[in-house]
Amino acid sequence: MDLEFLHTLDVQILGAVAVAVVAIVIGAVFLFSSKKPKGCLDPENFKQFKLVKRVQLSHNVAKFTFALPTPTSVLGLPIGQHISCKGKDGQGEEVIKPYTPTTLDSDVGQFELVIKMYPQGRMSHHFREMQVSHYLAVKGPKGRFRYQPGQVRAFGMLAGGSGITPMFQVARAILENPNDKTKVHLIYANVTYEDILLKEELDTLAERYSSHFNVYYVLNQVSCLSYARQFYCYLFLLFICLICSLYCLPFFIIETLVFSISWCREVLEDCNLLISFFYDLFPCSATFPNTIDSGESPCLAWLYIENYTSTATPPHSTQP
Numbered sequence: 001m002d003l004e005f006l007h008t009l010d011v012q013i014l015g016a017v018a019v020a021v022v023a024i025v026i027g028a029v030f031l032f033s034s035k036k037p038k039g040c041l042d043p044e045n046f047k048q049f050k051l052v053k054r055v056q057l058s059h060n061v062a063k064f065t066f067a068l069p070t071p072t073s074v075l076g077l078p079i080g081q082h083i084s085c086k087g088k089d090g091q092g093e094e095v096i097k098p099y100t101p102t103t104l105d106s107d108v109g110q111f112e113l114v115i116k117m118y119p120q121g122r123m124s125h126h127f128r129e130m131q132v133s134h135y136l137a138v139k140g141p142k143g144r145f146r147y148q149p150g151q152v153r154a155f156g157m158l159a160g161g162s163g164i165t166p167m168f169q170v171a172r173a174i175l176e177n178p179n180d181k182t183k184v185h186l187i188y189a190n191v192t193y194e195d196i197l198l199k200e201e202l203d204t205l206a207e208r209y210s211s212h213f214n215v216y217y218v219l220n221q222v223s224c225l226s227y228a229r230q231f232y233c234y235l236f237l238l239f240i241c242l243i244c245s246l247y248c249l250p251f252f253i254i255e256t257l258v259f260s261i262s263w264c265r266e267v268l269e270d271c272n273l274l275i276s277f278f279y280d281l282f283p284c285s286a287t288f289p290n291t292i293d294s295g296e297s298p299c300l301a302w303l304y305i306e307n308y309t310s311t312a313t314p315p316h317s318t319q320p
């Protein structure tokens with residue numbers, strides 16, 4: 001009787017242990033799968049990250065890709081914050097400058113920096129010298145601003161030159177989050193067309209998320225090359241119209257004009273130069289409702305506006 005009792009007790013204990021083990025395993029698996037991966041940054045100490053790719057985007061801008069410790073590691077930078085990078089200037093003196101990665105934590109295993117390098121810039125010297133397999137010392141996260149989804153109804157962003165990187169980071173985080181309905185209107189100013197950073201990436205976002213994102217490029221200098229392209233496109237336009245008139249096809253002139261303009265639009269990269277041409281002829285922002293007057297003389301302050309959505313609200317009437 002006693003033996004039978006002990007046997008029953010054993011079975012009960014074993015059953016309880018088995019249930020406990022299964023519960024622990026399930027709990028651990030749940031905890032592991034729901035836990036956010038730990039970031040690779042240290043706010044107090046500089047950590048070294050290996051440069052694995054360097055792509056020259058223009059004469060003074062390059063994209064640097066750094067590897068994280070493992071292919072599944074994340075940088076762990078909150079949206080809206082930046083990192084401090086340490087390097088050596090031309091005189092060999094230590095220099096520390098802030099930079100904003102253009103990648104998010106959804107880009108695992110690596111992070112990217114888009115850097116504009118100035119001829120006399122101290123940290124620019126360090127980046128100019130950096131080659132694949134070199135290491136960069138990075139500390140962070142830094143900054144007081146931290147974006148929370150749904151924090152505001154709409155963002156009005158104003159950026160110039162390399163100041164686009166923090167805006168790009170926040171805009172990307174908003175747009176790539178399907179639960180975030182925040183609208184983003186970005187005015188991005190540069191000196192020349194060639195200075196525009198991340199243009200392809202911004203254009204892709206504007207096309208993909210046209211109901212939530214508008215980008216307006218503002219330039220104040222047109223290069224000779226742009227003028228030449230503009231000139232030849234208008235010669236072509238004139239030629240088409242002339243042919244139509246010669247063949248007494250007034251009915252088709254408008255159609256041809258429309259076709260030529262749309263053809264020119266492609267050639268002139270999304271109509272930038274076309275708008276600026278008209279703007280030059282009729283220097284009045286009222287002619288083009290989606291243009292913004294930079295406040296300078298129309299002859300000197302060239303205005304380039306790209307508007308990707310026909311229904312877009314002009315940025316000055318956007319309510320933040």
Ligand SMILES: Cc1cc2nc3c(=O)[nH]c(=O)nc-3n(C[C@H](O)[C@H](O)[C@H](O)COP(=O)(O)OP(=O)(O)OC[C@H]3O[C@@H](n4cnc5c(N)ncnc54)[C@H](O)[C@@H]3O)c2cc1C
Binds near residue numbers: 114117163
């Ligand atoms: C939050 C934040 C994020 C940023 N993110 C990015 C980013 O992602 N990408 C990026 O490219 N930049 C970014 N920047 C800018 C970056 O931090 C540096 O300011 C930039 O790279 C220039 O640093 P530098 O040391 O090379 O130039 P500096 O040595 O500071 O010089 C800057 C310019 O001033 C000129 N200059 C310097 N001293 C003098 C002088 N005595 N007289 C006349 N001219 C002088 C230089 O010729 C150069 O053109 C960011 C800045 C901030 C605040």
